[in-house]
Amino acid sequence: MRLHPVDGADARAVCEALPAALDGRHPIALGFSPASDDVVPDGTAAVVATSGSSGVPKRVVLSAAALRASAGATAARIGAGRWTLALPAGYVAGLQVLVRSMLAGTEPTMIDGHLTPDAFVDATRRAAADDLFISLVPAQLATLIDAADDPAVLAALRAHRAILIGGQALSDSIRMRAMDLHVPIVHTYGSSETSGGCVYDGVPLDGVRVGQVDDELRISGPMLATGYLGNSALTDRIFTTDERGERWYRTGDRGFILDGVVEVHGRLDNVIVSGGINISLDRVERAVRSVPGLEQAVVLGMPDERWGEASIIFAEVRGGDCTRMLEVARARVAEEIGRHARPVQLECGELPMLASGKPDRELLRRMIHDVPPPS
Known part of the structure; x- marks a missing residue:
């Protein structure tokens, strides 16, 4: 047909x-x-x-x-x-x-x-x-x-x-x-x-x-x-x-x-290796989203010169102190997962969204790696 x-x-x-x-x-x-x-x-x-x-x-x-x-x-x-x-x-x-x-x-x-x-x-x-x-x-x-x-x-x-x-x-x-x-x-x-x-x-x-x-x-x-x-x-x-x-x-x-x-605990393949340790980005994201003001945050992996890979937070923060929120998020992740899993960066700004209402993670990944979108 x-x-x-x-x-x-x-x-x-x-x-x-x-x-x-x-x-x-x-x-x-x-x-x-x-x-x-x-x-x-x-x-x-x-x-x-x-x-x-x-x-x-x-x-x-x-x-x-x-x-x-x-x-x-x-x-x-x-x-x-x-x-x-x-x-x-x-x-x-x-x-x-x-x-x-x-x-x-x-x-x-x-x-x-x-x-x-x-x-x-x-x-x-x-x-x-x-x-x-x-x-x-x-x-x-x-x-x-x-x-x-x-x-x-x-x-x-x-x-x-x-x-x-x-x-x-x-x-x-x-x-x-x-x-x-x-x-x-x-x-x-x-x-x-x-x-x-x-x-x-x-x-x-x-x-x-x-x-x-x-x-x-x-x-x-x-x-x-x-x-x-x-x-x-x-x-x-x-x-x-x-x-x-x-x-x-x-x-x-x-x-x-x-x-x-x-009970669903994230994607099997959503893992980075930082300093030789496997880190589930889904676990990091859940911990980050427990911080007031970061409930809709997205956590992705990024290249890191020292550790090989690290995690970065993207969030639309309204009226908050991004530096302070990163400190709180890092402390929350360290408490729940371990110091090795702490995100290294918080990017505050409007999140790109798909028509479905979900964050456009693929576009954010391309931004991290400075890859142009497909023509």
């Missing part, structure tokens, strides 16, 4: 194309223009281009059955109702908001442009339903929590039955502030390869199995992607089949399963 391009930034266009895509009659390409020889298997609903925030972008092939299975499992866990779209429809989290709406027989409430507290309040009022749902990334939640001293914003947050938070790690400070305000957040874990979030607050959705091989988390279930468009070698490496014929997705994430609860 041939793909039909749809502008993922145009939520209404994606919404219009979705019924035919989920019927398997008209598979859509989101986030890229398919080549004339790009052919997908029967039953494909969409091919989603990943953000490429941590490497080379991939094109993930999602069947109608996988998208429906994911949406159905979400409804079984948190309920069905009226969804608000605050994420680009060209990304899997935004696409799933539309899929869930369609399967629930409801019209999604659209937020045009960036999510602001005023836009959120307006959308909540327009939705005017008892069972309200929305998907956000942590940066969006932080914006709303920061504005929650406005009674209208707090009321809109509390009006939702569930606010799904995914796309990246949620800092403990933001989580605790949301809990203190009685905001009904649900932290989700998943990816484009799993048709979106498939583990909610550490518990896999119905039909999902999470396994652990060495330190790597692996996921099985009916919402797994078919593979990667035009890259059979990568598909065979990332999607494996065990001796029982069960198909698994290798997440590349370090994690553990304790009493049935999944």
Whole structure:
């Protein structure tokens, strides 16, 4: 079957194309223009281009059955109702908001442009339903929590039955502030390869199995992607089949399963070697984000003349003393991990963001290494 391009930034266009895509009659390409020889298997609903925030972008092939299975499992866990779209429809989290709406027989409430507290309040009022749902990334939640001293914003947050938070790690400070305000957040874990979030607050959705091989988390279930468009070698490496014929997705994430609860501890490959010692940048970032004012910070590796590699913090600091905040962050990292893991630098300034609402880590890496962006 041939793909039909749809502008993922145009939520209404994606919404219009979705019924035919989920019927398997008209598979859509989101986030890229398919080549004339790009052919997908029967039953494909969409091919989603990943953000490429941590490497080379991939094109993930999602069947109608996988998208429906994911949406159905979400409804079984948190309920069905009226969804608000605050994420680009060209990304899997935004696409799933539309899929869930369609399967629930409801019209999604659209937020045009960036999510602001005023836009959120307006959308909540327009939705005017008892069972309200929305998907956000942590940066969006932080914006709303920061504005929650406005009674209208707090009321809109509390009006939702569930606010799904995914796309990246949620800092403990933001989580605790949301809990203190009685905001009904649900932290989700998943990816484009799993048709979106498939583990909610550490518990896999119905039909999902999470396994652990060495330190790597692996996921099985009916919402797994078919593979990667035009890259059979990568598909065979990332999607494996065990001796029982069960198909698994290798997440590349370090994690553990304790009493049935999944704990994610960052990427297996997000490690630097500093002075001969392996340092997990995910652990450093978690410690840094516990510092007030650095809740949305990004920590990356950089070349270091003395140690070989070191870590650097990027953060948008509002009204804070960057020198003092670096001292506090270094002390926090030394306390939680060790002196060897302390970041050497804090760059204060506006973070470049992807359309998905996540920090553009790849652009920041290029800035570190002074590499021009691809033409």
